[in-house]
Amino acid sequence: MSGAPDRTPGKIEVFFKAMGQVIPAETVCGDTVLEAAHKNGISLEGACEGNLACSTCHVILEEPLYRRLGEPSDKEYDLLDQAFGGTSTSRLGCQLKIDKSFEKAIFTIPRATKNMAVDGFKPKPH
Template identity: 40%
Template sequence: MACVRGIVRPWAGARPACAARPPPSLARPLSASVPALHGHVHTPKAGEEVHITFVTKEGERVEIEAAEGDNLLDLAQANDLDMEGACGGSCACSTCHVVVESDHYDAMEEPDDDENDMLDLAFGLTETSRLGCQVRVSRALDGLVVSLPQMTRNLQASDFAKR
């Protein structure tokens, strides 16, 4: 077995020297080897809450009180909302895609090139699409409303296997 870009693959014939023993961090699934960028949700101090509303795939509105510095992926997962975050929040997939519905899109920092590249893979991309792992909560986002799309695209190594 050898590890290529975090995916363990069998080698046909002789194994290259580098494949003899992959580093332990690469022998695990990608989501386990890449730590979440932010990792957990903070408890907001009284009077310092930022109010975020998620609209689920079913149309249910879930209002959450967030602390500055949290990201939308961690908030959604901490509140049992259906947002996958397959890459662990490392901006390497589009499974935490959200659509900003409120007027807060312009108050957010511009998406960087990595985020834009991943957004190109998102299902149902809109002009106000963002990746939840990349949107950090700030006071300027108080009242933010985001919708979870009906579907996500989770491209896995098995999707590219020869058939």
Template identity: 50%
Template sequence: MTRNIHSSPSVRHGDITRPEPGTGIKIHFKDAKGALVKTIEANEGDDLLSIAHEHDIDLEGACEGSVACSTCHVILTPEYYDLLPEPDDDENDMLDMAFALTDTSRLGCQVKLTRALDGMTATLPSATRNMFVDGKKSTH
């Protein structure tokens, strides 16, 4: 008996091609006191939470971008905030629980980058609220 074995080329998951320096969408991350944390370049379609994690910027994202918490809350400057689509109801519900909410607050997981956002600053709040993660209440 002959057995046929089929093979296909392996597929690599997680390969992300980053823009060449000077060609990407430049995003500045600042801390709550206004000090620059890091400036990065990203691709169109990336979201702030993912690129923050990729570049070791302290933006929590406890729900991993599923719009079930407010720990990736960022504060944008008004001129860039106005370029984004309005937050949907789920995002607004989570923003209502965000620490230090402002008129230009957004969830980083919901901010998808476009060329129009090149040069945007995202400021991290001084704290986050993570009420219920994995069904557990905070002990603080």
């Protein structure tokens, strides 16, 4: 998992682990983990489009990053309770804003999701 020598300046390298594969991705500060996945063509569902109304962008963090980020909000905890395969280091990708401390972070994408709206949320039409 060494970084590519020709990385774009100003970009942060992160990794997504899905179905046994580790996929490198480039992102920038300010993107969410969900946005970083989508910009890199990585399949991370976001049924509510990042509006904190579902658990489909559930990712599992490595313990050091999870501890550094602090606790999820009560609403995020409630949604994580519904997530498939939740762990003690689970978070929602739409709630994690990338900064320089995310360099080389690994986000594990669970094998499945539970796609259900919460509180009657209806996404805006595209």
